[in-house]
Amino acid sequence: MTATIKDIAKKVGVSPSTVSRALNGNSRISDITTKKIQEAMEELDYHPNSLARNFANGLTYCIGLIIDARDENTFANAFFNRSVFAIEKVIQEYGYSLIITNDRKKGAKSTVENLMLEKKVDGLIMPSSVMRPELIKELNQAGFPFIVMGEPKKYKSEATWIDVDNELGSHMAVEHLIQQGYTRIALVTEKPNTVFSQKRLAGYLACLKQHAIPINQEFILEYGQDITADNKRIEELALSSGHPDAFLCGNNIIAFNVLKTLKNRNYRIPDDIGIVTFDNYPVAEYTDPPMTAVDVDTYGMGIQVAKELIRKIQDNSNDRNHMYIPTNLIVRESSMKGDRENNDKNGGAS
Incomplete structure (x- = not known):
């Protein structure tokens, strides 16, 4: 004989209306009760009539x-x-x-x-x-x-x-770089007209202002229109007088190209220049050195x-x-100049 909602309710020890609400995904039914109902449904081989249920409550699910x-x-x-x-x-x-x-x-x-x-x-x-x-x-x-x-x-x-919270993520990244001893921080971003890029710029500017660090407009770069030309601009900036001592990059692709460009010019990362990237995917933890990342929790x-x-x-x-x-900052070697300097002063890491 086919099981009914009343059979499920009797087995679990609740009312039929509680079983019905659980089947409808009502958040007021506790997880424990819902789990017991699901187990009873499986044991009694109960299958709800979705068409009738949807017709009754006006939902399509x-x-x-x-x-x-x-x-x-x-x-x-x-x-x-x-x-x-x-x-x-x-x-x-x-x-x-x-x-x-x-x-x-x-x-x-x-x-x-x-x-x-x-x-x-x-x-x-x-x-x-x-x-x-x-x-x-x-x-x-x-x-x-x-x-x-x-x-x-x-x-x-x-x-x-x-x-x-892109603004918070950017603020966290710049704060971390400042605490590590970097003061000439560049921001390399994509699609500057998007809300997320504007929020990241706002966090970057706010943190510099908070620490009374002068804002250099030449340190705010757009990346992605022409990668060859963009890499050339990064190289020219890195070779200029008073060049950035750190880069905050809008994604892993930008960060990887910045890292490659700097290493081609024999800059040591993080001793000479630090790097932080937005996103912990796809390559941040696999580069040499592994990159500090603002983890953007899209999940x-x-x-x-x-x-x-x-x-x-x-x-x-x-x-x-x-x-x-x-957002969450995952600190890795690419931005840990301060820690390395402290270790050197103390005769190396213990």
Whole structure:
């Protein structure tokens, strides 16, 4: 005979309504009770009727993730993929499935608008890069739950968004370099018009100002338009009078090229020039010397994005929250001049 919710409730020692709420992913049901219910379901070979459950509570148990289908590099971005993996992991725990879509226009309405109007998803997640004012307005007017992944450049007060704290990460990196004895710190960044680059610049400038270190505009460089020319500029800057004694780099590719350029000119890292990079992936810990890195937790961001959206769905909430995920500094040899100098003064490390 097929098991029912009442059979599960009797075995676990809870009410049928508690079992029903657990099956619906209600966050108010404790993890311990949820686990017991899941074990009982497995033991009794119980399979919930998803169609009936969805019809009863008006939910699809699907979440839409909007991507930019025109950008062929979307899924080549390891950091975006880590966020998506975290989102998928969390929503599965709550009984949801992930639908990947794009905001392409099909007639009068876009694909995303049709998903919302036809109630094919219960909520939406979108990177800040695909935000459209018309879509944001329509979502808010409909009271439809959505989360923006990454701090948007515009319409910040019109949406709930979650991002990594790039300003804090930059401040931490510069503070570390200053504590290690570096005072002429260059910032080499990519895509200067993006919010994350602007935040990193703000953290860099704030820390220098805090320590009364003069700001040299020649030490603030954009990288990525022409790598050969960019490497040449790094080389020329490193050979100039009063050259930087440290570089804070926007990613591992920039940092690797800066490291290679400096070593080609026989600079010793970290004794002559220190290097810190944003991101601990893909090469920071494998270079020679291993590079100090600002660890950008995109996996943690994905977890928070998923949990916040599910909360909004379950609570039928239209609140608009803004959240930063803290960064972490992983200190390695590329920036440890101060420690090496102390060891030398003390006759070497013990």
